[in-house]
Amino acid sequence: MKEFAYQRSAQVRDALAEVAGTPGAKFIGGGTNLVDLMKNEIETPAKVVDVRHLPLSGIRFAADGQLVIGATTTNSDAAAHPDVRRRYPAVTQAILAGASGQLRNMATIGGNLLQRTRCGYFTDTSQPCNKRVPGSGCPAINGIHHNHAIFDWTDHCAATNPGDMGVALAAFDAVVRFQTLNGAGEIPLTDFYRPVGTTPHLETNLPPGALITEIALPRLDVAAQSRYRKVRERASYAFATVSIAAALTVHRRRVQDVRIALGGVAARPWRARIAEAALRDGPATADRFRAAATAELAKAKPLRDNAYKVMLARNLIETTLTDLARRAK
Template sequence: MREFGYDRAYDVAGAVALLGADPDARFLGGGTNLVDLMKSGVERPTRLVDVRELPLDTIEQDEDGGLRIGATVTNSELAAHPEIRRRYPALTQAVLAGASGQLRNMATVGGNLLQRPRCGYFTDVTKACNKRVPGSGCPAIEGEHHNHAVLGASAHCVAVHPSDMGVALAAFDAVVRFETADGPGRLPLGDFYLPVGDTPHRETALPPGALITGVTLPPAPVAAHSRYRKVRERASYAFAIGSVAAALDVRDGMVREARLALGAVASRPWRAHAAERVLTGAPADAATFAAAADAELAAARPLPGNGYKVTLLRNLVVAVLSELAEESAR
């Protein structure tokens, strides 16, 4: 591992200033992703700025009735918070599905959003990868890609974003808050992650040197009736091969409001807007749910080894929405 300096920050402005003084520095939260990448040589920071002592570890009600989640709130704290469990149950389920208890105790909300892809070519510095070395190529397209993207990919990268938490946040219109040397800023999660295009090494729209300070969840009554379902290749903790965060408001057999996001299908948590348009105002039945899934997955462009994901996600969407509709009818 490359030698690096270490600083612990105690206030947001100080943390931002430390990173601004060294463009090759990185913020350190729980370190559950960054430290692994440092060990493998993918990340080679000159300095780590530890932000765990910053006053960003609370979950509070916002002025408009939503929730403000601090960036250093651990995944365990997030999943266990009574208001998250009551008002956004799919978020609790997503976090609990994401990792073991030991990792959840360390991992932070801000760090979770900034996870790097788990593509084997990305994490192996002996291989080409456009995310690590722009212009070097994407060997996954012709190589091992069974768990790679079927939506929103490009000829330059087909890796998927690994966050479970991010999928639920995408469904509920979360907003990322951050701080820079020029002051605070906000990015809706839908704008936070950049399309792959021909610059896959640019993953987020965060300004250089920005520190994530938290996430805001706007009030969403429909989120109280929500679910997260994850499919993985083994029963113990593993990254998804497909996941769904869904919320449904059904009245008199008709869908009044729907929220839907997909995971492990794209370089970012995928908000299923096409499916939501089909669902809204339609009968809450299996035919509608299948039509909604088909509308979203019509844009899928699977590779030879991951076409199974299209069928898997279609079945998963129908199953989760059907369960939510049945619960509403009771």
């Protein structure tokens, strides 16, 4: 690991100033991703600014009914919170599916959204990787890519976003709030991650030096009828091959509202808006669920060895919605 400076900040503005004043500085929360990358010299910040002790933790209701989760809240605390469990069960399930208890006790909500890809080429410094060294190439395109993207990839990168919680947050229109030295801002989670394009090393739309302060979840009745399911290559903790966060309400056997987001299929959580539009106000039947899934996946562009993900995602959408519809009855 390369030598670096460490600074613990007590106030948000102090942390922002520390990062702004040191080129290459980074914020660190739980460190469950960044420290690993530093050990392998994939990330080499000149300074890390510890934000764990900033007044940014906790979960509260806003006046308009939004549920607001502070960025330094641990994953364990968020998953166990009774309001998260009751109003957004898929969020709790996604967090619990994402890592071991030890990691959840350290990892923060803000840091969870900023974790880097687990593509083998990205984590192997002997290999080229456009995310790690822009312009060096993407060997995954013609190499080992069975667990890579089927949506939105380009010749510059085919890696997938590794998160679980972000998939559930995307399904429920969560908003990421942040602070900079110039003021506060917010970005819908569905716009938080950048398309791959020609610059895969630029992963989010956060302004330079911005610090995530909180995540806001709007009040959604449908979210209380939700589920997160994750298919992975082993039963112990592993990154998703394909995952789904889905919510469904049914009235008189017709779909009243539906939310669907997929993980493991793109460089960002994939909101299945085509499938959602095809299902609203229609019959809540397995045939309709399958047709909607097929419509969503029609634009998938699998690589040589990951076309199985198209069938897997289709089956996952159908079975999860069928299960939710059965529970609604």
